[in-house]
Amino acid sequence: MEQSRKGAPLLAYNSFGIEAYAEDLMHIRQAEQLAAYHPGMPFRILGGGTNILIASNLQGAVLRMEIDGIEVLEDNAQGVWVRAGAGQVWHGLVEWALERDLGGIENLSLIPGTVGAAPVQNIGAYGVELSEVFAWAEVWDLEMRSIRKVKGEEAGFGYRDSHFKGAWKGRYIITHVVLHLRRNARPNTSYTVVREALEKKGIGDPSIRDVSEAIVEIRKTKLPDPSALGNAGSFFKNCSVDARRYSELKLRFPGMPAFQQPDGSFKIPSGWLIESCGWKGKQQGRVACYAKQALVLVNCGGATGLEILEFAGEVARTVEDTYGLLLEPEVNIWEDN
Numbered sequence: 328m329e330q331s332r333k334g335a336p337l338l339a340y341n342s343f344g345i346e347a348y349a350e351d352l353m354h355i356r357q358a359e360q361l362a363a364y365h366p367g368m369p370f371r372i373l374g375g376g377t378n379i380l381i382a383s384n385l386q387g388a389v390l391r392m393e394i395d396g397i398e399v400l401e402d403n404a405q406g407v408w409v410r411a412g413a414g415q416v417w418h419g420l421v422e423w424a425l426e427r428d429l430g431g432i433e434n435l436s437l438i439p440g441t442v443g444a445a446p447v448q449n450i451g452a453y454g455v456e457l458s459e460v461f462a463w464a465e466v467w468d469l470e471m472r473s474i475r476k477v478k479g480e481e482a483g484f485g486y487r488d489s490h491f492k493g494a495w496k497g498r499y500i501i502t503h504v505v506l507h508l509r510r511n512a513r514p515n516t517s518y519t520v521v522r523e524a525l526e527k528k529g530i531g532d533p534s535i536r537d538v539s540e541a542i543v544e545i546r547k548t549k550l551p552d553p554s555a556l557g558n559a560g561s562f563f564k565n566c567s568v569d570a571r572r573y574s575e576l577k578l579r580f581p582g583m584p585a586f587q588q589p590d591g592s593f594k595i596p597s598g599w600l601i602e603s604c605g606w607k608g609k610q611q612g613r614v615a616c617y618a619k620q621a622l623v624l625v626n627c628g629g630a631t632g633l634e635i636l637e638f639a640g641e642v643a644r645t646v647e648d649t650y651g652l653l654l655e656p657e658v659n660i661w662e663d664n
């Protein structure tokens with residue numbers, strides 16, 4: 328049979344809508360199943376498949392994390408500790424928290440993907456990052472062959488970064504995540520777009536539910552729905568430069584926006600860089616730069632991972648030629664020879 332020769336189809340498991348195959352696809356519903364895997368074996372961990380670009384057929388197994396469940400571990404004056412399975416849909420956890428009036432993750436509403444993937448890239452949006460509420464993760468340690476806890480301070484969280492995707496890749500597999508949420512939380516409305524959306528609705532003293540609803544509306548207007556148009560959210564990270572580099576750039580390109588970070592560096596929105604190079608809304612073959620948010624690349628139907636990768640390469644080359652800035656992918660690229 329054609330399908331068994333190619334292996335396990337991944338089309339239904341990646342939001343870019345790429346047709347690709349892995350040798351094997353395993354559904355992991357319990358941490359114990361991970362004991363069958365050893366460091367050095369060819370396998371990849373899959374969550375919701377919303378932040379990957381599969382650029383070739385894959386050797387080895389894809390382990391789809393499907394451990395579910397949400398429970399309260401502790402509830403006291405300092406807050407509420409909530410433990411969720413890695414396979415839980417992230418926005419489902421946000422909804423669960425909103426229903427119980429537990430604050431801390433409302434700004435991360437509607438981020439696609441699963442709970443287990445959230446710490447890997449330290450998901451962030453509208454002024455909040457997962458690292459701010461992350462208490463610990465329970466991980467399967469492939470070397471020690473046991474479960475251990477990894478606390479927030481150990482995890483090396485940075486902008487869309489952590490040790491889970493760096494030094495610990497191939498060693499730790501996240502099975503559960505514990506978040507520290509709060510009752511009577513004051514929502515974070517530091518982002519102008521969020522404040523404006525709330526003002527427009529006449530909401531002066533927003534609840535966490537109000538903030539969540541405003542953010543869901545913003546995201547729906549800017550980001551394409553993967554079930555209608557294949558995509559993986561922001562394709563590139565924003566660019567980070569030091570203060571000296573920024574002042575040089577500002578002299579040459581006075582219109583360039585930038586946001587100063589707590590460490591003194593400047594974040595330059597890659598969406599602006601891409602748009603100013605004329606890519607926004609542009610289509611080549613079966614791939615396009617999304618018309619409402621230039622940081623998002625979309626599969627217009629039937630594109631291969633390689634086509635998307637080549638399109639991304641052209642976008643990045645134009646930005647580098649124009650500004651001397653290197654765009655780094657935010658999505659994980661899965662590719663085997």
Ligand code: EPU
Binds near residue numbers: 451560596598622657
């Ligand atoms: N911009 C443009 N043109 C565009 C898009 C953006 O000029 O087409 C500029 C504007 O100056 C705008 C600024 O970029 O003010 C920031 O844009 P936006 O608020 O849309 O956010 P972003 O930096 O493009 C990041 C995250 C998103 C997250 C939003 C909201 C990254 C790589 N992306 O995007 O996360 O939802 O902020 O906080 O950090 C994701 O990671 O997949 C993702 C969607």
